[in-house]
Amino acid sequence: MVFEEKMILNGEPEDEEEEEEEEEDMVVCIDLAEHCIHTRAKLEDCESRVGSKSETAEDCTEELFDFLHARDHCVREIYPDTITSS
Numbered sequence: 001m002v003f004e005e006k007m008i009l010n011g012e013p014e015d016e017e018e019e020e021e022e023e024e025d026m027v028v029c030i031d032l033a034e035h036c037i038h039t040r041a042k043l044e045d046c047e048s049r050v051g052s053k054s055e056t057a058e059d060c061t062e063e064l065f066d067f068l069h070a071r072d073h074c075v076r077e078i079y080p081d082t083i084t085s086s
Contacts, residue, residue, distance in 0.1 A: 036074055039067040 046060035 033074065036067070036070045039063070039070045043067045 043063040046063045050056055050058050
């Protein structure tokens with residue numbers, strides 16, 4: 001019984017600072033997520049436009065790079081300590 005109580009107590013955050021940091025991260029992610037959603041929508045529009053044509057020289061490289069850049073920026077803001085630059 002004591003072991004179970006310790007497990008339950010250990011699962012709860014000890015500091016309110018941890019919770020505040022998580023909330024700040026969520027706000028940053030939500031702000032950046034809007035940009036990610038916008039760039040992903042542009043990518044999907046391009047893919048459907050290009051896919052509907054039988055012959056086209058158009059590709060979606062620019063839209064793909066824009067989306068990947070936005071996604072990477074969001075990840076870098078959320079997990080700055082886990083990403084190291086070379």
